[in-house]
Amino acid sequence: xxxxxxxxxxxxxxxxxxxxxxxxxxxxxxxxxxxxxxxxxxxxxxxxxxxxxxxxxxxxxxxxxxxxxxxxxxxxxxxxxxxxxxxxxxxxxxxxxxxxxxxxxxxxxxxxxxxxxxxxxxxxxxxxxxxxxxxxxxxxxxxxxxxxxxxxxxxxxxxxxxxxxxxxxxxxxx
Numbered sequence: 189x190x191x192x193x194x195x196x197x198x199x200x201x202x203x204x205x206x207x208x209x210x211x212x213x214x215x216x217x218x219x220x221x222x223x224x225x226x227x228x229x230x231x232x233x234x235x236x237x238x239x240x241x242x243x244x245x246x247x248x249x250x251x252x253x254x255x256x257x258x259x260x261x262x263x264x265x266x267x268x269x270x271x272x273x274x275x276x277x278x279x280x281x282x283x284x285x286x287x288x289x290x291x292x293x294x295x296x297x298x299x300x301x302x303x304x305x306x307x308x309x310x311x312x313x314x315x316x317x318x319x320x321x322x323x324x325x326x327x328x329x330x331x332x333x334x335x336x337x338x339x340x341x342x343x344x345x346x347x348x349x350x351x352x353x354x355x356x357x358x359x360x361x362x
Contacts, residue, residue: 276321
């Protein structure tokens with residue numbers, strides 16, 4: 189029974205493989221992250237009568253899309269507003285990035301003379317998309333505000349869990 193030869197010096201970070209990886213990262217090579225994918229599936233269960241097949245009664249992924257109470261309407265409008273805010277920010281950054289990239293592309297003659305104007309003309313439409321997303325934010329907030337204004341008296345009658353202010357009765361004995 190023969191044993192492998194012992195190393196001349198002990199590795200500083202574990203095994204020889206670790207030494208090889210340290211060398212690769214110091215030199216700039218060997219970036220190979222491991223990717224793991226997990227697929228989790230759910231079987232649609234039997235749905236309750238009156239709900240869509242396979243639905244959970246919450247209207248899918250969008251909260252409050254059932255519109256069965258004022259809390260549902262508020263949740264839907266808030267979700268819509270938050271999503272539009274994120275999309276508006278992303279589209280504005282995309283437009284700036286697109287314009288910056290297109291500015292560096294010369295025309296067929298190799299001149300950068302009109303590159304900025306051409307880049308602005310192309311990215312203008314992306315900026316309009318970002319502005320439209322900002323309008324979606326505003327309109328989503330307006331939907332709930334208008335709903336409260338129009339249905340305020342009905343909400344006061346059925347308002348569960350709301351603390352209703354009762355008029356204070358002043359006894360004027362003097």
